Amino acid sequence: MKSLSRRLLLAAVVTALPVLPFSAQAQNYPDKPVKLVVGFAAGGPTDILARIFATAFGKALGTSVIVDNKGGGGGAIGAQAVARSDPDGYTLMFAGDGQLALLPQMMTKAGYETKRDFVPIGSVAGQSNVLIANKASGITDLPSLLAQAKANPGRISFGSAGNGTPTHLVAALFENATGVKLLHVPYRGAGPAMADLLGGQTNLMFVGTPVALQQASRPQMAVIAITGNKRSPSLPQVPTFAEAGIRGMGDETAVWWAVVAPAQVPQAIQAKLVQAMKTAMADPELRAAIAAQGADVLDKDGATVANWIARDHARWAGLIKSKKITTE
Known part of the structure; x- marks a missing residue:
């Protein structure tokens, strides 16, 4: 009888064990460094902003936040890694609208579903798209x-960071909005695409505001126009597409970045992440550093980011389908 009682008591203790770690984990979180995954190589705009953010976020969390670059698949490799990670709050992702809203509908095997696999914590930054050209x-x-x-349909070429990337999609949107036909030249990344534009191998390219700021000083480059509903403070001399009467290239085409966690992260840990994010985004040094990159501070909550994901998924779906755009 005593043996049976011991077995029943042991079974009850074992059954209860899984509940305890989650409670203790949430209470003590974070007690080790947090990994912030970036789905692209070091040195690009996503990586630069992630590293700027990680410093302030780590200070707010009270631990180190380490940026982990997992490039490949247009950002899919990094997203897959985070989706499959332990939902303990120690693996997060710094991701853009391309990874969260566009990529899953352009890849037959993306390996993740944004709504199912991630919970948004909050947004960090955004920027307009700028069309630049080689004056040659x-x-x-x-x-x-x-x-x-x-006058020359299909002859004017534009480079992109690859099939299905924002640099490709915005150019496709420009074609639709103006009725022109351009020649798409996809590259394996923005760096090689920019190198060929500078060398005159291609004619045009859509880039983010920070890159446009760098290129504006080059004598062989012309900054043509910027997306958005108003001119950028960083490039006040550059007209918007709307000023030229081109519709559909306003604020809805902006690029944005947010922090997401695996979907099953406990609510108590989510709450700590949200609070730390609010604290970090209020840091004047972080806000100044984002502005110095030519980007806009976007400190919106997770619910707003979830709405953006759904909005952008629907907004770009028609273009992706009509143009038969894939990443493959």
């Missing part, structure tokens, strides 16, 4: 671009 092409502004493109 004879393109110096929107009128000269449209004139050439209409």
